[in-house]
Amino acid sequence: MPQWVRVAATSDCPPGQCCEVVAGDRIIALCNVEGTFYALEGFCPHAGGSLGKGSLQGCVLTCPRHGLQLDVRTGGYEISRPEIHPTFPVKVEGDEVYLDVAPAAE
Ligand code: FES
Secondary structure, three states, rough: OOOEEEEEEHHHOOOOOOHHHHHOOOOEEEEEOOOOEEEOOOOOOOOOOOOOOOOEEEEEEEOOOOOOEEEEEOEEEEEOOOOOOOOOOEEEOOOOEEEEEEOOOO
């Protein structure tokens, strides 16, 4: 069952930018790629950098601490890390951005 949580207004995160938002007890990196929003777990797996404060170029988000890069569409890392960074479904209703923070079904 989805658990949609409002996290931002669309104007809070303009195209080409990412921002840090809170969804329940989670910190999330919300990224706007040419008007399409993507959401990822907000802490970098390398050393806990804040991905929401990273830089976005196209679909590639760069961690502000040491430069780890990942594809915001998939959570895949640009270097040879086998893991996938957690992502969350996003929907936009009017001018509001919502995330589904329900645990993934197993
Ligand atoms: S904390 Fe993100 S690359 Fe080191």
